[in-house]
Amino acid sequence: MESSQRPDHPLLAARTGNLRRRRAANRTMETSAWIAAVLAVAVLVLVIGSVAVKGLSSISLNFLTQNADPNSIEATGGIANALVGTGIMVGLATLMAVPVGILTAIYTNEFAGSRSASTIRYFLDVLNGVPTIVTGIFIFGLIVTAQGHQSGWAGAIALAIVMLPLVARSCQEVLALVPGSVKEAGLALGASRWRTTVSVVVPTALSGMITGALLAVARALGETAPLLFVSSIFATNLSTDPSQALPSVPLVIFQFSESPTPAKHDQAWAAALVLIVVVLLISIVARVLSARMRRRLGAAR
Amino acid sequence: MTTDAATAQPSPLLAGKNRGFIDRFGDRALYIITLLAALLSVAVVLGLAYKIVDEAAPAMSKFGLGFLTTSNFDPVHGEFGAAQFIYGTAVSSFGALLLATPISVAIALFLTELAPRSSRTAIGTLVELLAGIPSVILGLWGIIVLGPVLNDTIEPALHSVLGWIPLFGGTYSLVGLFPAILILTIMTVPIVSSLTREIFATVPPTDKEGALALGATRWEMIKTVVLPYSRPGIIGAVILGLGRAVGEAIAVTQVIGNTAGIHSNIFLPADTLASKIANTYQGADPSTTIPALAYFAVILFVLSLIFNSVARLLVRRVQSRAGRAG
Numbered sequence: 274m275e276s277s278q279r280p281d282h283p284l285l286a287a288r289t290g291n292l293r294r295r296r297a298a299n300r301t302m303e304t305s306a307w308i309a310a311v312l313a314v315a316v317l318v319l320v321i322g323s324v325a326v327k328g329l330s331s332i333s334l335n336f337l338t339q340n341a342d343p344n345s346i347e348a349t350g351g352i353a354n355a356l357v358g359t360g361i362m363v364g365l366a367t368l369m370a371v372p373v374g375i376l377t378a379i380y381t382n383e384f385a386g387s388r389s390a391s392t393i394r395y396f397l398d399v400l401n402g403v404p405t406i407v408t409g410i411f412i413f414g415l416i417v418t419a420q421g422h423q424s425g426w427a428g429a430i431a432l433a434i435v436m437l438p439l440v441a442r443s444c445q446e447v448l449a450l451v452p453g454s455v456k457e458a459g460l461a462l463g464a465s466r467w468r469t470t471v472s473v474v475v476p477t478a479l480s481g482m483i484t485g486a487l488l489a490v491a492r493a494l495g496e497t498a499p500l501l502f503v504s505s506i507f508a509t510n511l512s513t514d515p516s517q518a519l520p521s522v523p524l525v526i527f528q529f530s531e532s533p534t535p536a537k538h539d540q541a542w543a544a545a546l547v548l549i550v551v552v553l554l555i556s557i558v559a560r561v562l563s564a565r566m567r568r569r570l571g572a573a574r
Numbered sequence: 575m576t577t578d579a580a581t582a583q584p585s586p587l588l589a590g591k592n593r594g595f596i597d598r599f600g601d602r603a604l605y606i607i608t609l610l611a612a613l614l615s616v617a618v619v620l621g622l623a624y625k626i627v628d629e630a631a632p633a634m635s636k637f638g639l640g641f642l643t644t645s646n647f648d649p650v651h652g653e654f655g656a657a658q659f660i661y662g663t664a665v666s667s668f669g670a671l672l673l674a675t676p677i678s679v680a681i682a683l684f685l686t687e688l689a690p691r692s693s694r695t696a697i698g699t700l701v702e703l704l705a706g707i708p709s710v711i712l713g714l715w716g717i718i719v720l721g722p723v724l725n726d727t728i729e730p731a732l733h734s735v736l737g738w739i740p741l742f743g744g745t746y747s748l749v750g751l752f753p754a755i756l757i758l759t760i761m762t763v764p765i766v767s768s769l770t771r772e773i774f775a776t777v778p779p780t781d782k783e784g785a786l787a788l789g790a791t792r793w794e795m796i797k798t799v800v801l802p803y804s805r806p807g808i809i810g811a812v813i814l815g816l817g818r819a820v821g822e823a824i825a826v827t828q829v830i831g832n833t834a835g836i837h838s839n840i841f842l843p844a845d846t847l848a849s850k851i852a853n854t855y856q857g858a859d860p861s862t863t864i865p866a867l868a869y870f871a872v873i874l875f876v877l878s879l880i881f882n883s884v885a886r887l888l889v890r891r892v893q894s895r896a897g898r899a900g
Contacts, residue, residue, distance in 0.1 A: 299791035306688055309680035310697055313767070316760055317704045323719050324711060376611030384605055385612070393612050396619045398886060402814070402878040403622065404821025406848050407871045410855065411622045414629050414868075434618055441615060465597035467604040495708025497824040498848075502856050523710045523824075530714045530828055538718055545711045556706045560699060 321549065328546025331539035337547070340509050341525045341540075352544050354511045358425065358519030362504065363493045365429035365515060366436055371486050373433075374440025382448040383470055394445065401438035405498040408434050413502040425515030428504030435496055436489040443485025447478040450570055480566040487559035491552045497523040522548050626875060630868035632861075641869060647834060647850075649859060654866035656873065658834040662844035666751055666826065667819035669840070670758030671766075675812050677759070678766035683796060685767075686774040698771070705764035713828030716757045721748040721829065724756075729841050743839030749831035751840040757825050762815035769814060773807035773892055774800060803892075810888030817881035821874055823848035847874055 339351030377397070381390040412431040417423050451474050459469035475482075500521055507518040522544055529541035627634070637644070637654060644655025685698050729746040736742045777800050785795040801808075823846075831843020832853055847870045858864050 295791050295794065299793040302793040302796070303688055306680040306684040309677045310684040310689070310701075312677065313681055313701050313704060313763055314697065317700055317707075319719075320704075320707060320712065320715050320760075323715055327718075373611045373614055376608045377615045379604075380608035380612040384608060393616060395882075395886065396616045399879060399882050400615070400619050400622075402817050402821075402882040403619075404823065404848055404874050404878060406821065406823035406851050407626060407874050407878075408622065410629065410851065410868060410871045411625050413855070414625050415621075434622075437615060437618065465601055467600035468597065470604060491706060495706075495710065497708070497710045498852065501824075501852055505856065523708055526710045526714060527824060527828070530710070530717060538714075541714055542718075545714055548708060549711055552706055552708060553703060556703060560702075 321553075324542060324545050324549050327539070327542035328544075330542075332543040332546055336540070336543050340511055341520055350540065352522060352525055352540075352547065354507075354509070355520040355522045355525040355544070356547070357511055357513060358504075358507070359494060359521040359523075361513060361515055362425050362428045362432055362500070362519055362521060363490060365426070366432035366493055367486070367490055369429065369433040370436035370440050370489065374437050374485075374489075375444050375482060377437075377441045378444030378448055379470060379475075382445055383466075383474070394442070397438040397441050400434070401442065405435055405496055406501070409499045409502050412499070417503050423502075423504050423506055423518035425504055425517065425519035428500045428519060428521070429515065431499035431503050432493045432496060435499055436493050439489040439492060440485050443488065444478070444482050447481030447485065447566070448474065450481065450567075451477045452570070477570070478566075480562045484559045484563040484566070487555050487562070491555040491559070494552055494555070495523055495548060497521075497527050500524050501527075623875060626868055626871045630865055630872045633865035633869040634872070637866075637869070641866075642873070645836065647866075649863045652862045654863075654869075656847065656870060658836055659845055659847045659850050659870065660873070661836045662751065662830065662834070663820055663846040663848070665840065665844070666754045666758055666830065666846055667816055669751070669755035670762055670819045671812055671816050673755065673759045674762040674766055674815060675808075678763050678811070678815070679770055679808060681763070681767040682770035682774055683800070685771050687792065687796065687800070698768075701764050702768055704760065705768070709761065709822060709825040710828070712757050712760060713825035716753050716825065716829040717749070720753055720756065724748075724753055733841075740838040741840050743837075743841055745839060746841050747831065747843055749829055750843045751830065753829040754826050754844075754846075755840070757829055758819040758822060761822060761825065762819050765818055766811045766815040769811035769889075770804070770808055773804045773811065773889070776807075776892060777803050806888040807892035810885040810892075813881050813885040813888070817878050817885075820877055820881075821848055823852040827852045 336351040337356070338353050339349070340354040341350055341352050377393065381393050385393065408431055412427050412434070416427040416430065420427075455477060456469060456474055459473040460466070464473070501524070504518045504521065505524055507520040512519060526541045526544045526548065529537040529544065532538070532541075633641070633654060641654065641656055642660060643657050644653075645657040646653050646655055647658065648654070681701060685694055685701075689697060725746050725748045729742075729752065732742045733744055733746075737744065781799045781803065782795055785799045786792075790798065826846055827849035830845060830849055832845050832849060833843040834845040834850070835842070837844075851867050851870050854863065855867050858867060
């Protein structure tokens with residue numbers, strides 16, 4: 274198109290088929306890249322759209338206040354007990370994974386030699402790559418078999434193992450972003466190492482650490498596989514006792530989706546809507562925080 | 575805040591022994607606490623590996639490596655093999671990566687080279703949000719929305735055009751390998767594309783400008799500079815995506831039909847290692863079936879170990895080169 278507009282341009286004077294072919298190839302590849310990006314966004318819209326449309330038609334206040342019973346085939350019931358169970362298990366998992374993850378990151382970034390830091394990073398990457406169903410088997414063998422029954426604690430520990438590498442790796446990344454000059458300023462003022470770490474390094478990286486923790490929470494909220502064997506046979510009443518198996522929203526979606534009754538599918542969509550709204554909200558908040566922190570650190574440099 | 579803390583107390587140089595003791599103790603305590611946390615993280619990985627091998631030990635000693643190539647899985651007679659499930663895992667994940675790799679690379683190129691600067695962050699965020707959708711919801715969408723569309727429209731269309739390839743056989747199904755491949759593609763595209771995007775960002779701009787100055791079109795610049803430079807990193811990203819696809823249990827179990835078998839027609843139901851564990855581990859016979867399924871878990875763990883190590887080496891190669899160039 275361009276070439277036909279200015280046929281006299283000296284560089285294009287020898288308008289061989291070659292140039293035309295090169296431009297056509299360029300256009301084809303650029304168009305394909307556009308299509309790929311549009312496709313990905315379209316799939317996102319399609320999935321979220323299906324969840325929104327189907328979920329909104331079967332969600333109600335009762336759905337949020339009544340308890341789930343995956344074994345019944347009736348359209349009644351809700352997910353109140355699953356919401357509470359998910360809240361408890363993810364909450365406990367966060368209390369376990371976030372401190373351990375942050376401390377691990379401080380160790381690798383502030384104390385460890387480069388070889389041991391790299392080894393620990395490798396172990397965290399391996400843990401991040403372990404299929405979550407395998408984590409489920411691990412906790413089943415470690416806790417459920419030993420105790421003789423499933424429990425919310427077992428579920429929380431399984432989720433904490435899923436969260437730990439996410440928290441630790443993201444904290445390592447933000448700690449590495451803290452400028453050395455800021456740290457040196459603390460040390461130069463005569464502050465000791467722990468003092469510098471606690472009151473200079475960590476506050477500087479704090480919003481980045483919160484981002485990492487939030488993304489890990491968002492991930493744990495949607496995890497089904499680690500809970501499948503360790504907290505899946507639960508009572509249908511509302512329970513807050515983690516020493517017994519607790520229901521969870523993803524597991525209820527899974528069980529409803531495997532049900533042959535359309536009424537249960539409707540409930541699965543409604544539960545999916547609740548879950549997806551919470552997960553997406555948390556991811557968006559996390560991204561906003563992280564963008565703000567990167568801007569600030571960028572300005573500090 | 576920091577300066578407050580420093581000025582509120584007399585300078586440590588003047589504070590005498592007391593302050594020195596607190597600092598020595600504080601340094602020591604922080605070191606020990608963080609070291610313990612790091613050791614705990616490492617211990618979780620080692621403990622997990624030990625525990626699943628321990629659970630699988632009876633099956634591993636009984637069946638040995640022949641387990642990988644034996645196809646019957648018969649809890650009644652205590653005869654177990656993983657071949658059918660390895661086949662399902664391999665076809666579903668390789669199929670997914672075959673689709674996901676070009677799409678992800680194209681998205682990464684779009685975001686680094688083509689998209690208007692103002693829309694880059696927005697589109698990049700949307701693609702990453704796709705990674706945040708819980709797999710159980712993708713699975714639900716796969717059964718109820720995607721399955722019927724594939725069965726009624728897309729599978730017959732593919733068969734009528736490409737039916738001469740045995741992969742696209744004439745029998746259709748609401749569940750099977752094909753929907754599993756598509757769901758795994760949706761799950762891996764955001765991972766592979768965001769990793770690839772990070773790698774493209776390390777390509778030295780001077781190299782790119784050089785190619786453009788020599789008269790290359792944008793695509794020729796990408797083909798001769800960006801892609802060769804990033805190749806090891808892209809392969810690393812794809813391997814990490816493969817690791818994710820191989821280990822996915824829930825979404826796959828929802829759409830694959832959970833009927834073990836080795837057949838060329840991808841429209842038919844199959845089963846994978848991870849989805850077989852998800853379906854049968856609960857309540858399985860602890861003396862025979864559980865060890866066999868734990869053996870599946872050992873296979874999955876070893877695969878994830880291999881994928882991670884290889885990907886790490888490849889990504890590190892790109893990074894160290896970028897470090898040298900910068």
